[in-house]
Every structure is written in C-alpha cells, then in structure tokens.
Amino acid sequence: MAVLEMKQVRKIFGSGHTEVEALKPTDFSSQQGELIAVIGPSGSGKSTFLTIAGGLQTPTSGQVFMNGTDITKLKEKQRSAIRLKEIGFVLQSSNLVPFLNVKQQMRLLDKVKKHNLPSEKLQELYQTLGIHKLLNSFPSDLSGGEKQRVAIAKALYTDPSIILADEPTASLDSDRAFEVMEMLQEITTKSNKTTIVVTHDTRLIDYCDKVYQITDGRLALQTEQAQS
Amino acid sequence: MFLAWNEMKNNKLRFTLIVGVLLLVSYLVFLLSGLANGLEDMNKAAVDKWEAQGVILTEESDVNLPQSSLSLEDYDGEGADEFASLAQISSIATSGDNKSNVALFGIHADEFIMPDITEGETFQNDNEVVADASLKEEGFELGDELQLASTEEKLTIVGFTDNAKFIAAPVLYTDLQTVHKVRYGEAAEMYKEQINAFVIRTDDLSNVDVKEALEVVDTTTFIENLPGYSEQKLTLNFMIYFLFVISAVVLAIFLYVLTIQKISIFGVMKAQGISSKYLANSVIAQTFLLAAAGVVLGFLLTMVTGFFLPDIVPIAFNYLDLLLYGIVLVFVSVLGALFSIQTIVKIDPLKAIGG
Numbered sequence A: 001m002a003v004l005e006m007k008q009v010r011k012i013f014g015s016g017h018t019e020v021e022a023l024k025p026t027d028f029s030s031q032q033g034e035l036i037a038v039i040g041p042s043g044s045g046k047s048t049f050l051t052i053a054g055g056l057q058t059p060t061s062g063q064v065f066m067n068g069t070d071i072t073k074l075k076e077k078q079r080s081a082i083r084l085k086e087i088g089f090v091l092q093s094s095n096l097v098p099f100l101n102v103k104q105q106m107r108l109l110d111k112v113k114k115h116n117l118p119s120e121k122l123q124e125l126y127q128t129l130g131i132h133k134l135l136n137s138f139p140s141d142l143s144g145g146e147k148q149r150v151a152i153a154k155a156l157y158t159d160p161s162i163i164l165a166d167e168p169t170a171s172l173d174s175d176r177a178f179e180v181m182e183m184l185q186e187i188t189t190k191s192n193k194t195t196i197v198v199t200h201d202t203r204l205i206d207y208c209d210k211v212y213q214i215t216d217g218r219l220a221l222q223t224e225q226a227q228s
Numbered sequence B: 001m002f003l004a005w006n007e008m009k010n011n012k013l014r015f016t017l018i019v020g021v022l023l024l025v026s027y028l029v030f031l032l033s034g035l036a037n038g039l040e041d042m043n044k045a046a047v048d049k050w051e052a053q054g055v056i057l058t059e060e061s062d063v064n065l066p067q068s069s070l071s072l073e074d075y076d077g078e079g080a081d082e083f084a085s086l087a088q089i090s091s092i093a094t095s096g097d098n099k100s101n102v103a104l105f106g107i108h109a110d111e112f113i114m115p116d117i118t119e120g121e122t123f124q125n126d127n128e129v130v131a132d133a134s135l136k137e138e139g140f141e142l143g144d145e146l147q148l149a150s151t152e153e154k155l156t157i158v159g160f161t162d163n164a165k166f167i168a169a170p171v172l173y174t175d176l177q178t179v180h181k182v183r184y185g186e187a188a189e190m191y192k193e194q195i196n197a198f199v200i201r202t203d204d205l206s207n208v209d210v211k212e213a214l215e216v217v218d219t220t221t222f223i224e225n226l227p228g229y230s231e232q233k234l235t236l237n238f239m240i241y242f243l244f245v246i247s248a249v250v251l252a253i254f255l256y257v258l259t260i261q262k263i264s265i266f267g268v269m270k271a272q273g274i275s276s277k278y279l280a281n282s283v284i285a286q287t288f289l290l291a292a293a294g295v296v297l298g299f300l301l302t303m304v305t306g307f308f309l310p311d312i313v314p315i316a317f318n319y320l321d322l323l324l325y326g327i328v329l330v331f332v333s334v335l336g337a338l339f340s341i342q343t344i345v346k347i348d349p350l351k352a353i354g355g
C-alpha cells in the first residue's frame, strides 16, 4: 500500500478575477523507503503541494490518503493528531522552540505523544546528526546548520512514516546541505520512511529516488533513478 | 506545565515583571480588605460582643439608636430567650491631658450586655464605669476620673474590658442611672425608665412580639445602619472589586502580548501536531503559576506591613477573607488568560511555517 497517495488533488485560491489554481488536478503516490524531490520555480505550487500532503490545508477537491486514511474528510483536530503520529516536518526556517534546549525539544514531544523512539535510538540519531554534544544548548546558541539538524532530529523522533521537508537546506552552505541530504537519504532507506523534499536547488536531486517537476501547479515525474 | 515552566525559566525578567504587577495588586487588595475589616471592627465590635440576634427600636427612629426612645416597660421579653436594656449616649471624656470620644452604654449589670472584665472590677455604684481597653493605649488608667463634655457628672474607671468599640469610640459600660444623670442632669429621676433599645437573643426573630410603634431589626441590619458604616464598607469593597477587574485586564494584556509574540512558535508546534488544547493548557498553567506566585508574595508583604503598621491604623486581617480574595485574584487572572486562548486556537499553522 502507498504511504501517501493523492487522487485528483486540486487547490484553488481566491475566486473570480483573483482565482489562482495553485495545484492542477494531481495524482501522486509514494512508497516506503522513497526519497522524493519536488522542484520548481518560485510560485509554482511546491509549498501548496507539500502542505496538502502534510494535512496542513485541505484541497479544493480530490482526496489525500495517508496509510489508507482519507485525511481530507477529517476535522482539524483529527488531522492534528495524524500529523503528530505520521508526519515529521522539516521546515525552511527553524521550527525549534526558542526557550527549550535540544533535549527539551524532544521531551516536549514526549509530553504530547507516547511511543517515540526508544532512548538508544535517540542517542544514535543524535550521533548520526552530529548534535550529541549540543544537547544542552538553546536554539539561539546554534548555527543555522545545527538548528536544521536538530529540526531533523525532532522530525524523526516521533518515528513518523512520512517526512516532509520544505527547502530544508535553504539556510545552509553547500557542504552542509549535502550532509543533510545524505542524512535524509540514509534515514529514509534505513528506517523505511517516505521522504519528500521540496527544493529549487537542483544539485540536491542526485540524492533522490524520484524527482518531480512542478510548473504552474502541474506536477510531472521528471526522473526516476534505479533504487540503490 | 513543561512548556510553561521552561518558558518562564528562560525569560525570567519578563515573567518577574508580571509577578511583580500581580504582587502589587494583591498587596493592595489585602491591605484594603484588612482596612475594611479594621474599620468594621471599630464600628461594631461592641455590637458583636452582645452575641445577640436582634434589637428592638422605635419605628420612627429609622434604625438609629440615639433617635430611638422607649421605656423599660415597653417590652417584657415575649418571644425572646433573653433580652437586655440599653441606654446609649455619645460624649467626650477627659482625664488630665487625655481625651477621647466615648460611647456610654447604660445597662443592667445582670443582663447579657454586661462584658467580661479583663482588669479591675465591675461597676457597683453610680458613676463607676468599665471601659474599653483601647483607652489604656491613650493613657487612661484604672481609677481615673473622667470629665464628660456637657455635664457636671464625673465618672470613674473601675475596670477594663476588651474589644468594645461602637462607631469608632471606646465604650464605657455603666448602670442606667448614671447614663440618665449624664443625659438629663437634675431631671434624671423623671426619666429613669427611659432607654434607647432592647437587645434580644432568640433563635427566631419572627417570634418576637412588640408593641405598636416598635420594631424588631436583626443585628446585621442594625450594624449596617450605624452611621457611615455601609458607606465605608461599600467604598472599600468597590475598590477591591475594581482591583479584581484591573488584575484581570492587566494580566490579559500581558499574556496577549506574549501570545502575539509567540504566534509563529505556536504555529510551528501546531503544524507538528501539538494540539491547541495542550498549548492552551500550558498558557493557563503559566497564568496560574504567575498569579499564585504574585498573590502569595503579596500576602507575605501584607503580613510584614501589618506587623510594622502603628496600632492606630485600624487594620485587622480576616484570613478567610484574604484566602477568598486570593483565590478570586488567581481566578480572574486565569479568566484574563482565556482571552489569549482564543488567539491560540485561531492560529493557522500553515501561516506560521510560511509557504
């Protein structure tokens, strides 16, 4: 079964004169272990696609299935619960809580959700992300790259089935950007996640299994690489 | 609690300020409540001492003791468990350099208005009085001879009792005849049946049967009609209630500003799937902690102040009142927080994460 599946998903903003079809009717599906890139110019509908996939907004029409559940039919409260359980967001800007240190960022998730990664796994994650020495630091003391890595740790800690990343490397220099992509790649394959990365940085697509191009709201599969 | 606590720990200055404001508001509330209490006591302590349920006065007196004039024969105790006669007159007593307003209570020594003697002995002869102990603080002593304004009669303090103030004046207890002499001078004999009221103890005031032109008022009504009593009480209570509103509004504003500043953080947490309920609870918990801290500190400051205030400031704390006011303060503060909750619920996570 597809982890994430979209059927004829369409999003229109405004009406009449100001009507914008941000997403033309789109079919999409992704499987476990896939790292997918969505690229496209500014204003093409990348974020719209990603936020609909993540249940942050509902499409004008069409259905979004997450592990078989149609989330477009759910109320915000239920979608919020699904986001917590199934989705890890990595955002362009930092999504860390400024008054919590790295360890506490994870503990906050313990407060709202049971069954997160066991502590050995978490330590391992810290190691992999290279933030194990920063556990007592607050976001304001971290560099952009470190923040992004903590954000990734946070997204993975709840052990979601889907990781959605919007320009995760935007605030990083090339080396760091490649590192982050490597990490996402490793985690996706190792722990069987579905990861969708939205970016306009075409250098990152080498890490991905599938690349979709989005232009004026139309999503099209561009390349599919042999699974490594 | 986790979020609330860590946020406060990391923004000490900001939250200390909020606690400071609440501290001052609750300090003011507690002091005012103490003052209201103290003033009440000053007015009615002697009445509380009666432990009576009602007072019989003339109808035309309009529940005003000095204006009520009746005769010892007007009531025979029908429907009451116990009753006592009272003649009251206000005056100014002077002894040497000491001078004080006083309320003279003319009573029968064998009736229940007769107070416990804490020092000296009870009055036995005419012109002997048992005085409220507060007169001691003003320099009066046992054996002092008191000169009263507007009469030739001289009174002698033979004993003291405590907590006997009536309309802010210390009470002098004496027999009826002495009061008559003070009031009517030579004509005292003619008016010897004259008193101002009967005080009654009974389980049920409605059983008390009085003659035409007399009325039975319950003690609470009697106290509320003491001159200035209700006005004072109302003014102070109004201030206290207003402070409740102020603390709610101040806290609402503070929290609202803090919430607005945190919209994007809340939005990010909501995007992640953390429920509005959790965030709202966190704000409530935070408000509760801040308010409780402010109120407790305000209480401590009040106690310290009470300790250092000079005795003439009529302040008396009723701890039950303080507890109640403290709870109300915390409660209205939390109400103020509800205003921000609505903002949190409305935050669209989509906007917070940017597109």
Ligand SMILES: Nc1ncnc2c1ncn2[C@@H]1O[C@H](COP(=O)(O)OP(=O)(O)OP(=O)(O)O)[C@@H](O)[C@H]1O
Binding pocket: A013, A014, A020, A021, A022, A040, A041, A042, A043, A044, A045, A046, A047, A048, A049, A200, B355
């Ligand atoms: N809430 C909205 N109301 C109206 N129009 C919107 C809204 N959100 C997006 N749009 C429009 O939909 C189109 C797609 O927007 P979207 O944010 O998905 O683009 P994007 O590919 O993420 O761009 P960027 O790379 O700049 O982030 C744009 O034309 C945008 O103006």
Ligand SMILES: [Mg+2]
Binding pocket: A046, A047, A048, B354, B355
């Ligand atoms: Mg975008």
